[in-house]
Amino acid sequence: MTKAILKLETLxxxxxxxxxxxGLKQTAGVKKDSVKVLFNASKVKVDFDENQVNLNKIEKAIEDLGYPVISSKVKEGA
Known part of the structure; x- marks a missing residue:
């Protein structure tokens, strides 16, 4: 599993x-119980399987819901 942290515009x-x-829990390759949206920090933490989905698709899933992603980073070897 790969971990990612995405910074969003203010929620x-x-x-x-x-x-x-x-929305993220319905995305193939996302570990459903890992999805955490930090309201006060406007961040999303998520674990995902790079064989099924990549960070760009996760960003697009969030943006398709109407929430611009400001930045994102991946932590390898989670």
Whole structure:
């Protein structure tokens, strides 16, 4: 599994957090119980299988929900 941290534009409501969590949990290759949206920090932490999905697809999934990704980084060898 690969770990990623994505910085988003400021989240304005708790329902944003739930919408992002739901969307990522439905993304193939994302470890569902690893998805954590940090509301106050406007960050998303997620573990994923690089054989099934890459960071660009995760970013696109979040952006398709209407939340711009400012930056992202991957921690290898998680």
């Amino acid at each position: 304005t409501c708790p329902s944003c957090l739930q919408k992002i969590e739901r």
